[in-house]
Amino acid sequence: MTRRVMTECAMTGRGAMAGRGAELGRRMRAYAVVLAGLALLLGALALPGTAYADLQHPRQNFLRGSVSGLFLHWGERTAPHHTSCSGWEKDVTTGGWSPDYWVKEAGKLHAQYLVLASFHSRLGYARPWPSKIPGSCHTQRDFLGELITAAKAKGLKVILYMTDDPQWHNDGGHEWLDSDGYSRYKGRNVDLTTRDGFGEFSYDNFFEVMDRYPELGGFWIDNDNDYWLDHHLYEQIYRLRPQYTLSNNNEDTPVMDMISNEQKTGMSPSYDYPQATYTAAPRLTEADFKLPSSGAWWYDGSDPAVDRKLTLGRLITNAGSSIKALMAETAQVNGRFPAKQEAFNNSPTAIWTGSGSPCAEPQVAAISMAVSRPASGTTVRTVSPPSAPPTPTATTSMSSPRPRHPSSAFATTDTGWPT
Known part of the structure:
Protein backbone atom coordinates (compact mmCIF):
# COMPACT_ATOMS: atom_id res chain seq x y z
CA MET A 1 0.00 0.00 0.00
CA THR A 2 2.75 2.37 0.95
CA ARG A 3 4.74 1.43 -2.15
CA ARG A 4 1.68 2.04 -4.41
CA VAL A 5 1.04 5.44 -2.86
CA MET A 6 4.68 6.36 -3.32
CA THR A 7 4.56 5.28 -6.95
CA GLU A 8 1.40 7.29 -7.63
CA CYS A 9 2.90 10.35 -5.96
CA ALA A 10 6.05 10.02 -8.02
CA MET A 11 4.00 9.76 -11.23
CA THR A 12 1.90 12.78 -10.21
CA GLY A 13 5.07 14.77 -9.51
CA ARG A 14 6.53 13.87 -12.92
CA GLY A 15 3.26 15.02 -14.60
CA ALA A 16 3.28 18.32 -12.75
CA MET A 17 6.91 18.89 -13.67
CA ALA A 18 6.14 18.12 -17.32
CA GLY A 19 3.24 20.61 -17.27
CA ARG A 20 5.42 23.29 -15.75
CA GLY A 21 8.10 22.58 -18.33
CA ALA A 22 5.63 22.95 -21.20
CA GLU A 23 4.32 26.23 -19.78
CA LEU A 24 7.88 27.51 -19.39
CA GLY A 25 8.61 26.54 -22.99
CA ARG A 26 5.57 28.44 -24.23
CA ARG A 27 6.64 31.52 -22.27
CA MET A 28 10.17 31.34 -23.59
CA ARG A 29 8.89 31.14 -27.16
CA ALA A 30 6.67 34.16 -26.56
CA TYR A 31 9.60 36.12 -25.11
CA ALA A 32 11.70 35.17 -28.13
CA VAL A 33 9.02 36.50 -30.49
CA VAL A 34 8.86 39.79 -28.56
CA LEU A 35 12.64 40.14 -28.52
CA ALA A 36 12.82 39.42 -32.25
CA GLY A 37 10.20 42.09 -32.90
CA LEU A 38 12.14 44.62 -30.83
CA ALA A 39 15.31 43.75 -32.68
CA LEU A 40 13.58 44.30 -36.03
CA LEU A 41 12.18 47.65 -34.84
CA LEU A 42 15.53 48.87 -33.56
CA GLY A 43 17.20 47.70 -36.73
CA ALA A 44 14.70 49.59 -38.85
CA LEU A 45 15.28 52.76 -36.86
CA ALA A 46 19.01 52.43 -37.48
CA LEU A 47 18.71 51.98 -41.24
CA PRO A 48 20.57 54.56 -43.34
CA GLY A 49 18.25 57.26 -44.59
CA THR A 50 16.13 57.42 -41.45
CA ALA A 51 16.01 61.00 -40.18
CA TYR A 52 16.46 61.89 -36.53
CA ALA A 53 16.00 65.28 -34.92
CA ASP A 54 16.22 66.86 -31.52
CA LEU A 55 12.91 68.33 -30.48
CA GLN A 56 14.89 70.74 -28.31
CA HIS A 57 18.58 71.50 -28.72
CA PRO A 58 20.91 74.35 -27.68
CA PRO A 348 5.30 101.28 -36.17
CA THR A 349 7.90 102.70 -33.78
CA ALA A 350 5.25 103.38 -31.11
CA ILE A 351 4.14 99.73 -31.23
CA TRP A 352 7.61 98.23 -30.82
CA THR A 353 9.50 100.68 -28.61
CA GLY A 354 6.89 102.35 -26.45
CA SER A 355 7.76 105.83 -27.74
CA GLY A 356 5.49 108.24 -29.58
CA SER A 357 1.72 108.29 -29.63
CA PRO A 358 -0.50 105.28 -28.85
CA CYS A 359 -1.52 102.92 -31.62
CA ALA A 360 -4.11 104.66 -33.74
CA GLU A 361 -5.94 101.50 -34.81
CA PRO A 362 -8.35 100.26 -32.08
CA GLN A 363 -8.41 96.81 -33.69
CA VAL A 364 -4.65 96.34 -33.38
CA ALA A 365 -4.57 97.95 -29.94
CA ALA A 366 -7.20 95.44 -28.82
CA ILE A 367 -5.11 92.57 -30.14
CA SER A 368 -2.04 93.74 -28.27
CA MET A 369 -4.08 94.27 -25.10
CA ALA A 370 -5.30 90.69 -25.35
CA VAL A 371 -1.78 89.37 -25.82
CA SER A 372 -0.12 91.22 -22.94
CA ARG A 373 -3.10 91.66 -20.57
CA PRO A 374 -1.91 94.90 -18.87
CA ALA A 375 -3.63 96.74 -16.08
CA SER A 376 -6.90 98.45 -16.94
CA GLY A 377 -6.45 101.65 -18.92
CA THR A 378 -2.86 100.88 -19.98
CA THR A 379 -1.95 101.33 -23.64
CA VAL A 380 0.21 98.49 -24.93
CA ARG A 381 3.12 99.55 -27.11
CA THR A 382 5.69 96.79 -26.80
CA VAL A 383 6.15 93.18 -27.81
CA SER A 384 9.03 91.69 -25.87
CA PRO A 385 11.02 88.72 -27.20
CA PRO A 386 10.65 85.59 -25.08
CA SER A 387 13.71 84.54 -23.17
CA ALA A 388 15.57 81.54 -24.51
CA PRO A 389 14.73 78.27 -22.73
CA PRO A 390 17.32 76.68 -20.45
CA THR A 391 19.65 74.23 -22.10
CA PRO A 392 17.79 70.91 -22.02
CA THR A 393 19.29 68.10 -20.01
CA ALA A 394 17.84 65.55 -22.39
CA THR A 395 16.40 65.69 -25.85
CA THR A 396 13.35 64.10 -27.32
CA SER A 397 13.84 62.50 -30.70
CA MET A 398 11.39 62.00 -33.51
CA SER A 399 12.12 59.95 -36.60
CA SER A 400 10.66 59.61 -40.06
CA PRO A 401 12.27 59.24 -43.48
CA ARG A 402 10.23 61.99 -45.19
CA PRO A 403 6.87 62.75 -43.57
CA ARG A 404 4.18 64.93 -45.13
CA HIS A 405 1.87 67.11 -43.11
CA PRO A 406 -1.90 66.70 -43.32
CA SER A 407 -3.87 69.07 -45.49
CA SER A 408 -4.41 72.44 -43.88
CA ALA A 409 -7.83 74.01 -43.74
CA PHE A 410 -6.20 77.29 -44.70
CA ALA A 411 -4.84 78.10 -48.12
CA THR A 412 -1.36 78.98 -49.25
CA THR A 413 -2.40 81.55 -51.80
CA ASP A 414 0.93 82.64 -53.28
CA THR A 415 3.43 80.60 -55.24
CA GLY A 416 5.83 83.47 -55.72
CA TRP A 417 4.82 85.17 -58.95
CA PRO A 418 2.57 88.17 -59.44
CA THR A 419 -1.18 87.65 -59.31
Whole structure:
Protein backbone atom coordinates (compact mmCIF):
# COMPACT_ATOMS: atom_id res chain seq x y z
CA MET A 1 0.00 0.00 0.00
CA THR A 2 2.75 2.37 0.95
CA ARG A 3 4.74 1.43 -2.15
CA ARG A 4 1.68 2.04 -4.41
CA VAL A 5 1.04 5.44 -2.86
CA MET A 6 4.68 6.36 -3.32
CA THR A 7 4.56 5.28 -6.95
CA GLU A 8 1.40 7.29 -7.63
CA CYS A 9 2.90 10.35 -5.96
CA ALA A 10 6.05 10.02 -8.02
CA MET A 11 4.00 9.76 -11.23
CA THR A 12 1.90 12.78 -10.21
CA GLY A 13 5.07 14.77 -9.51
CA ARG A 14 6.53 13.87 -12.92
CA GLY A 15 3.26 15.02 -14.60
CA ALA A 16 3.28 18.32 -12.75
CA MET A 17 6.91 18.89 -13.67
CA ALA A 18 6.14 18.12 -17.32
CA GLY A 19 3.24 20.61 -17.27
CA ARG A 20 5.42 23.29 -15.75
CA GLY A 21 8.10 22.58 -18.33
CA ALA A 22 5.63 22.95 -21.20
CA GLU A 23 4.32 26.23 -19.78
CA LEU A 24 7.88 27.51 -19.39
CA GLY A 25 8.61 26.54 -22.99
CA ARG A 26 5.57 28.44 -24.23
CA ARG A 27 6.64 31.52 -22.27
CA MET A 28 10.17 31.34 -23.59
CA ARG A 29 8.89 31.14 -27.16
CA ALA A 30 6.67 34.16 -26.56
CA TYR A 31 9.60 36.12 -25.11
CA ALA A 32 11.70 35.17 -28.13
CA VAL A 33 9.02 36.50 -30.49
CA VAL A 34 8.86 39.79 -28.56
CA LEU A 35 12.64 40.14 -28.52
CA ALA A 36 12.82 39.42 -32.25
CA GLY A 37 10.20 42.09 -32.90
CA LEU A 38 12.14 44.62 -30.83
CA ALA A 39 15.31 43.75 -32.68
CA LEU A 40 13.58 44.30 -36.03
CA LEU A 41 12.18 47.65 -34.84
CA LEU A 42 15.53 48.87 -33.56
CA GLY A 43 17.20 47.70 -36.73
CA ALA A 44 14.70 49.59 -38.85
CA LEU A 45 15.28 52.76 -36.86
CA ALA A 46 19.01 52.43 -37.48
CA LEU A 47 18.71 51.98 -41.24
CA PRO A 48 20.57 54.56 -43.34
CA GLY A 49 18.25 57.26 -44.59
CA THR A 50 16.13 57.42 -41.45
CA ALA A 51 16.01 61.00 -40.18
CA TYR A 52 16.46 61.89 -36.53
CA ALA A 53 16.00 65.28 -34.92
CA ASP A 54 16.22 66.86 -31.52
CA LEU A 55 12.91 68.33 -30.48
CA GLN A 56 14.89 70.74 -28.31
CA HIS A 57 18.58 71.50 -28.72
CA PRO A 58 20.91 74.35 -27.68
CA ARG A 59 21.46 75.31 -31.36
CA GLN A 60 17.80 76.37 -31.44
CA ASN A 61 18.17 78.92 -28.65
CA PHE A 62 18.56 81.93 -30.93
CA LEU A 63 15.37 80.99 -32.78
CA ARG A 64 13.47 80.30 -29.57
CA GLY A 65 14.58 83.70 -28.30
CA SER A 66 13.47 85.42 -31.53
CA VAL A 67 10.19 87.12 -32.35
CA SER A 68 10.64 87.83 -36.05
CA GLY A 69 12.85 87.75 -39.12
CA LEU A 70 13.20 89.69 -42.37
CA PHE A 71 12.77 87.66 -45.58
CA LEU A 72 14.81 88.97 -48.54
CA HIS A 73 14.07 87.65 -52.04
CA TRP A 74 16.79 89.30 -54.10
CA GLY A 75 18.59 88.00 -57.15
CA GLU A 76 19.39 88.19 -60.84
CA ARG A 77 15.71 88.45 -61.79
CA THR A 78 14.98 91.32 -59.42
CA ALA A 79 13.50 94.05 -61.65
CA PRO A 80 14.89 95.13 -63.98
CA HIS A 81 15.80 91.52 -64.90
CA HIS A 82 19.40 90.75 -65.75
CA THR A 83 20.56 87.84 -67.90
CA SER A 84 24.22 88.73 -67.34
CA CYS A 85 25.51 87.75 -63.91
CA SER A 86 28.38 90.24 -64.09
CA GLY A 87 25.97 92.94 -65.27
CA TRP A 88 23.71 92.30 -62.29
CA GLU A 89 26.64 92.42 -59.87
CA LYS A 90 27.87 95.68 -61.39
CA ASP A 91 24.45 97.31 -61.06
CA VAL A 92 24.15 96.11 -57.46
CA THR A 93 27.49 97.65 -56.53
CA THR A 94 27.18 100.89 -58.49
CA GLY A 95 23.65 101.30 -57.12
CA GLY A 96 25.11 101.55 -53.62
CA TRP A 97 24.16 98.18 -52.09
CA SER A 98 25.24 97.92 -48.46
CA PRO A 99 24.54 95.15 -45.96
CA ASP A 100 24.09 97.78 -43.27
CA TYR A 101 20.85 98.95 -44.87
CA TRP A 102 19.16 95.55 -44.51
CA VAL A 103 20.47 95.17 -40.96
CA LYS A 104 19.19 98.64 -40.07
CA GLU A 105 15.73 97.94 -41.54
CA ALA A 106 15.58 94.63 -39.63
CA GLY A 107 16.50 96.56 -36.49
CA LYS A 108 13.57 98.94 -36.99
CA LEU A 109 11.27 95.92 -36.90
CA HIS A 110 13.12 94.39 -33.93
CA ALA A 111 13.81 91.30 -36.06
CA GLN A 112 16.48 88.92 -34.82
CA TYR A 113 17.41 87.20 -38.09
CA LEU A 114 17.45 87.68 -41.87
CA VAL A 115 16.75 85.01 -44.46
CA LEU A 116 18.48 85.68 -47.80
CA ALA A 117 16.72 84.06 -50.77
CA SER A 118 18.94 84.55 -53.84
CA PHE A 119 19.50 80.90 -54.80
CA HIS A 120 15.85 80.83 -55.76
CA SER A 121 14.19 79.10 -58.71
CA ARG A 122 12.42 82.31 -59.83
CA LEU A 123 15.41 84.61 -59.32
CA GLY A 124 17.93 82.97 -61.66
CA TYR A 125 19.47 80.61 -59.06
CA ALA A 126 21.91 83.42 -58.21
CA ARG A 127 24.61 82.79 -55.63
CA PRO A 128 25.72 86.06 -54.00
CA TRP A 129 29.13 84.72 -53.04
CA PRO A 130 32.32 83.95 -55.06
CA SER A 131 31.54 80.29 -55.66
CA LYS A 132 34.09 77.98 -57.24
CA ILE A 133 31.31 75.68 -58.47
CA PRO A 134 30.03 76.42 -61.99
CA GLY A 135 26.37 75.88 -62.78
CA SER A 136 24.56 79.17 -62.19
CA CYS A 137 25.23 82.85 -61.56
CA HIS A 138 27.75 83.58 -58.82
CA THR A 139 29.28 86.91 -57.87
CA GLN A 140 32.87 88.01 -57.40
CA ARG A 141 31.91 90.23 -54.49
CA ASP A 142 30.99 88.37 -51.32
CA PHE A 143 27.57 89.87 -50.61
CA LEU A 144 26.62 86.96 -48.33
CA GLY A 145 29.80 87.25 -46.27
CA GLU A 146 29.35 91.01 -45.90
CA LEU A 147 25.78 90.53 -44.73
CA ILE A 148 26.78 87.90 -42.16
CA THR A 149 29.46 90.21 -40.76
CA ALA A 150 27.15 93.25 -40.60
CA ALA A 151 24.37 91.25 -38.96
CA LYS A 152 26.69 89.72 -36.38
CA ALA A 153 27.89 93.20 -35.37
CA LYS A 154 24.29 94.01 -34.37
CA GLY A 155 23.55 90.69 -32.72
CA LEU A 156 21.53 89.28 -35.65
CA LYS A 157 21.96 86.05 -37.60
CA VAL A 158 21.70 85.35 -41.32
CA ILE A 159 20.02 82.18 -42.63
CA LEU A 160 20.49 81.14 -46.26
CA TYR A 161 17.56 80.03 -48.40
CA MET A 162 18.17 76.96 -50.60
CA THR A 163 15.83 75.63 -53.29
CA ASP A 164 15.37 72.02 -54.40
CA ASP A 165 13.64 72.93 -57.65
CA PRO A 166 15.08 73.11 -61.21
CA GLN A 167 11.73 73.45 -62.99
CA TRP A 168 12.17 77.20 -63.65
CA HIS A 169 15.57 76.72 -65.28
CA ASN A 170 14.43 78.52 -68.46
CA ASP A 171 12.04 80.99 -66.85
CA GLY A 172 11.43 84.00 -69.08
CA GLY A 173 13.01 82.29 -72.09
CA HIS A 174 16.57 82.37 -70.71
CA GLU A 175 18.53 79.30 -69.54
CA TRP A 176 19.69 80.02 -65.99
CA LEU A 177 21.50 76.72 -65.33
CA ASP A 178 24.83 75.75 -66.92
CA SER A 179 24.84 71.97 -67.21
CA ASP A 180 27.91 71.97 -69.48
CA GLY A 181 30.00 73.98 -67.04
CA TYR A 182 28.99 71.83 -64.09
CA SER A 183 29.58 68.62 -66.08
CA ARG A 184 33.15 69.74 -66.86
CA TYR A 185 33.65 70.50 -63.17
CA LYS A 186 32.43 67.02 -62.18
CA GLY A 187 34.17 65.18 -65.04
CA ARG A 188 30.96 63.54 -66.25
CA ASN A 189 27.64 64.54 -67.72
CA VAL A 190 25.16 66.01 -65.24
CA ASP A 191 21.87 67.52 -66.39
CA LEU A 192 21.01 70.33 -63.99
CA THR A 193 17.48 70.57 -65.35
CA THR A 194 16.61 67.19 -63.77
CA ARG A 195 15.86 66.85 -60.08
CA ASP A 196 18.75 64.43 -59.52
CA GLY A 197 21.21 66.63 -61.41
CA PHE A 198 20.09 69.79 -59.66
CA GLY A 199 20.08 67.93 -56.36
CA GLU A 200 23.75 67.08 -56.82
CA PHE A 201 24.64 70.66 -57.84
CA SER A 202 22.83 72.21 -54.88
CA TYR A 203 24.26 69.53 -52.56
CA ASP A 204 27.78 70.65 -53.51
CA ASN A 205 26.78 74.25 -52.78
CA PHE A 206 25.64 73.36 -49.25
CA PHE A 207 29.13 72.10 -48.48
CA GLU A 208 30.84 75.10 -50.05
CA VAL A 209 28.71 77.44 -47.94
CA MET A 210 29.40 75.45 -44.78
CA ASP A 211 33.12 75.63 -45.48
CA ARG A 212 33.09 79.39 -46.19
CA TYR A 213 30.69 80.68 -43.52
CA PRO A 214 30.95 79.17 -40.04
CA GLU A 215 29.04 82.21 -38.67
CA LEU A 216 25.96 81.51 -40.82
CA GLY A 217 22.85 80.78 -38.77
CA GLY A 218 21.74 77.82 -40.89
CA PHE A 219 19.61 76.95 -43.92
CA TRP A 220 15.99 77.64 -44.86
CA ILE A 221 14.95 74.76 -47.13
CA ASP A 222 12.25 75.16 -49.78
CA ASN A 223 11.58 71.65 -49.85
CA ASP A 224 13.38 68.32 -50.01
CA ASN A 225 15.29 66.85 -52.92
CA ASP A 226 15.69 63.08 -53.03
CA TYR A 227 19.39 63.43 -53.82
CA TRP A 228 19.86 65.27 -50.53
CA LEU A 229 17.91 62.66 -48.60
CA ASP A 230 19.69 59.73 -50.24
CA HIS A 231 23.05 61.29 -49.34
CA HIS A 232 22.05 62.16 -45.74
CA LEU A 233 22.61 65.88 -46.25
CA TYR A 234 20.87 67.11 -43.12
CA GLU A 235 22.67 64.70 -40.82
CA GLN A 236 25.97 65.84 -42.33
CA ILE A 237 25.07 69.50 -41.78
CA TYR A 238 24.46 68.88 -38.07
CA ARG A 239 27.71 66.96 -37.80
CA LEU A 240 29.88 69.51 -39.65
CA ARG A 241 28.15 72.67 -38.36
CA PRO A 242 26.36 71.69 -35.14
CA GLN A 243 25.37 75.31 -34.48
CA TYR A 244 23.39 75.62 -37.76
CA THR A 245 19.61 75.37 -37.67
CA LEU A 246 17.43 73.90 -40.42
CA SER A 247 13.95 75.10 -41.39
CA ASN A 248 11.59 73.67 -44.01
CA ASN A 249 8.79 75.44 -45.85
CA ASN A 250 5.24 74.07 -45.43
CA GLU A 251 6.47 70.65 -44.33
CA ASP A 252 6.93 69.45 -40.78
CA THR A 253 10.13 67.49 -41.38
CA PRO A 254 11.27 65.96 -38.07
CA VAL A 255 14.97 66.12 -38.92
CA MET A 256 14.72 69.91 -39.10
CA ASP A 257 14.43 72.40 -36.27
CA MET A 258 11.54 74.53 -37.52
CA ILE A 259 8.55 74.41 -39.86
CA SER A 260 7.57 77.56 -41.74
CA ASN A 261 3.99 78.22 -42.87
CA GLU A 262 3.75 80.19 -46.12
CA GLN A 263 1.28 83.04 -46.78
CA LYS A 264 -1.79 81.54 -45.10
CA THR A 265 -5.18 83.13 -45.66
CA GLY A 266 -8.83 82.37 -44.92
CA MET A 267 -8.68 82.91 -41.17
CA SER A 268 -11.27 84.94 -39.29
CA PRO A 269 -10.15 87.45 -38.19
CA SER A 270 -7.72 87.68 -41.09
CA TYR A 271 -4.73 88.69 -38.95
CA ASP A 272 -5.00 85.61 -36.72
CA TYR A 273 -2.19 83.67 -38.43
CA PRO A 274 -1.80 81.10 -35.62
CA GLN A 275 -5.16 79.56 -36.67
CA ALA A 276 -3.43 78.30 -39.82
CA THR A 277 -0.56 76.52 -38.10
CA TYR A 278 -0.95 72.93 -37.01
CA THR A 279 2.32 72.06 -35.26
CA ALA A 280 2.30 72.21 -31.48
CA ALA A 281 5.04 73.45 -29.17
CA PRO A 282 7.74 72.71 -28.30
CA ARG A 283 8.34 72.34 -32.05
CA LEU A 284 9.58 75.63 -33.49
CA THR A 285 7.10 77.19 -35.91
CA GLU A 286 7.31 80.18 -38.21
CA ALA A 287 4.85 82.19 -40.30
CA ASP A 288 6.26 83.54 -43.56
CA PHE A 289 4.24 86.19 -45.36
CA LYS A 290 4.62 89.21 -47.63
CA LEU A 291 4.48 92.79 -46.41
CA PRO A 292 3.10 94.18 -49.71
CA SER A 293 -0.56 93.35 -50.24
CA SER A 294 -0.04 92.14 -53.84
CA GLY A 295 2.67 91.27 -56.33
CA ALA A 296 5.60 88.90 -56.12
CA TRP A 297 7.80 87.96 -53.19
CA TRP A 298 10.59 89.91 -54.91
CA TYR A 299 10.74 93.36 -56.44
CA ASP A 300 8.87 93.27 -59.75
CA GLY A 301 9.07 97.00 -60.50
CA SER A 302 5.97 97.97 -58.50
CA ASP A 303 5.33 99.48 -55.09
CA PRO A 304 2.06 97.86 -53.92
CA ALA A 305 0.03 99.04 -50.97
CA VAL A 306 0.82 97.83 -47.47
CA ASP A 307 -2.05 96.81 -45.18
CA ARG A 308 -0.75 98.16 -41.89
CA LYS A 309 -3.55 96.81 -39.69
CA LEU A 310 -3.32 93.31 -41.15
CA THR A 311 0.47 93.23 -40.86
CA LEU A 312 0.61 94.50 -37.29
CA GLY A 313 -2.11 92.03 -36.36
CA ARG A 314 -0.08 89.17 -37.86
CA LEU A 315 3.08 90.27 -36.05
CA ILE A 316 1.33 90.57 -32.69
CA THR A 317 -0.76 87.38 -32.82
CA ASN A 318 2.26 85.37 -33.94
CA ALA A 319 4.35 86.82 -31.12
CA GLY A 320 1.61 85.97 -28.64
CA SER A 321 1.63 82.35 -29.83
CA SER A 322 5.44 81.98 -29.88
CA ILE A 323 5.35 81.67 -33.68
CA LYS A 324 8.23 83.40 -35.46
CA ALA A 325 7.04 85.99 -37.99
CA LEU A 326 9.21 85.96 -41.12
CA MET A 327 8.06 88.99 -43.10
CA ALA A 328 9.11 89.41 -46.75
CA GLU A 329 10.09 92.81 -48.11
CA THR A 330 10.97 93.24 -51.78
CA ALA A 331 14.49 94.62 -52.08
CA GLN A 332 15.38 96.42 -55.30
CA VAL A 333 18.63 95.79 -57.22
CA ASN A 334 20.49 98.26 -54.99
CA GLY A 335 19.03 96.60 -51.91
CA ARG A 336 16.65 99.37 -50.90
CA PHE A 337 12.97 98.67 -50.26
CA PRO A 338 10.17 100.44 -52.16
CA ALA A 339 8.86 103.62 -50.53
CA LYS A 340 5.69 102.12 -49.00
CA GLN A 341 7.64 99.32 -47.34
CA GLU A 342 10.25 101.75 -46.01
CA ALA A 343 7.39 103.86 -44.66
CA PHE A 344 5.96 100.85 -42.83
CA ASN A 345 9.36 100.07 -41.29
CA ASN A 346 9.55 103.65 -40.04
CA SER A 347 5.93 103.92 -38.85
CA PRO A 348 5.30 101.28 -36.17
CA THR A 349 7.90 102.70 -33.78
CA ALA A 350 5.25 103.38 -31.11
CA ILE A 351 4.14 99.73 -31.23
CA TRP A 352 7.61 98.23 -30.82
CA THR A 353 9.50 100.68 -28.61
CA GLY A 354 6.89 102.35 -26.45
CA SER A 355 7.76 105.83 -27.74
CA GLY A 356 5.49 108.24 -29.58
CA SER A 357 1.72 108.29 -29.63
CA PRO A 358 -0.50 105.28 -28.85
CA CYS A 359 -1.52 102.92 -31.62
CA ALA A 360 -4.11 104.66 -33.74
CA GLU A 361 -5.94 101.50 -34.81
CA PRO A 362 -8.35 100.26 -32.08
CA GLN A 363 -8.41 96.81 -33.69
CA VAL A 364 -4.65 96.34 -33.38
CA ALA A 365 -4.57 97.95 -29.94
CA ALA A 366 -7.20 95.44 -28.82
CA ILE A 367 -5.11 92.57 -30.14
CA SER A 368 -2.04 93.74 -28.27
CA MET A 369 -4.08 94.27 -25.10
CA ALA A 370 -5.30 90.69 -25.35
CA VAL A 371 -1.78 89.37 -25.82
CA SER A 372 -0.12 91.22 -22.94
CA ARG A 373 -3.10 91.66 -20.57
CA PRO A 374 -1.91 94.90 -18.87
CA ALA A 375 -3.63 96.74 -16.08
CA SER A 376 -6.90 98.45 -16.94
CA GLY A 377 -6.45 101.65 -18.92
CA THR A 378 -2.86 100.88 -19.98
CA THR A 379 -1.95 101.33 -23.64
CA VAL A 380 0.21 98.49 -24.93
CA ARG A 381 3.12 99.55 -27.11
CA THR A 382 5.69 96.79 -26.80
CA VAL A 383 6.15 93.18 -27.81
CA SER A 384 9.03 91.69 -25.87
CA PRO A 385 11.02 88.72 -27.20
CA PRO A 386 10.65 85.59 -25.08
CA SER A 387 13.71 84.54 -23.17
CA ALA A 388 15.57 81.54 -24.51
CA PRO A 389 14.73 78.27 -22.73
CA PRO A 390 17.32 76.68 -20.45
CA THR A 391 19.65 74.23 -22.10
CA PRO A 392 17.79 70.91 -22.02
CA THR A 393 19.29 68.10 -20.01
CA ALA A 394 17.84 65.55 -22.39
CA THR A 395 16.40 65.69 -25.85
CA THR A 396 13.35 64.10 -27.32
CA SER A 397 13.84 62.50 -30.70
CA MET A 398 11.39 62.00 -33.51
CA SER A 399 12.12 59.95 -36.60
CA SER A 400 10.66 59.61 -40.06
CA PRO A 401 12.27 59.24 -43.48
CA ARG A 402 10.23 61.99 -45.19
CA PRO A 403 6.87 62.75 -43.57
CA ARG A 404 4.18 64.93 -45.13
CA HIS A 405 1.87 67.11 -43.11
CA PRO A 406 -1.90 66.70 -43.32
CA SER A 407 -3.87 69.07 -45.49
CA SER A 408 -4.41 72.44 -43.88
CA ALA A 409 -7.83 74.01 -43.74
CA PHE A 410 -6.20 77.29 -44.70
CA ALA A 411 -4.84 78.10 -48.12
CA THR A 412 -1.36 78.98 -49.25
CA THR A 413 -2.40 81.55 -51.80
CA ASP A 414 0.93 82.64 -53.28
CA THR A 415 3.43 80.60 -55.24
CA GLY A 416 5.83 83.47 -55.72
CA TRP A 417 4.82 85.17 -58.95
CA PRO A 418 2.57 88.17 -59.44
CA THR A 419 -1.18 87.65 -59.31
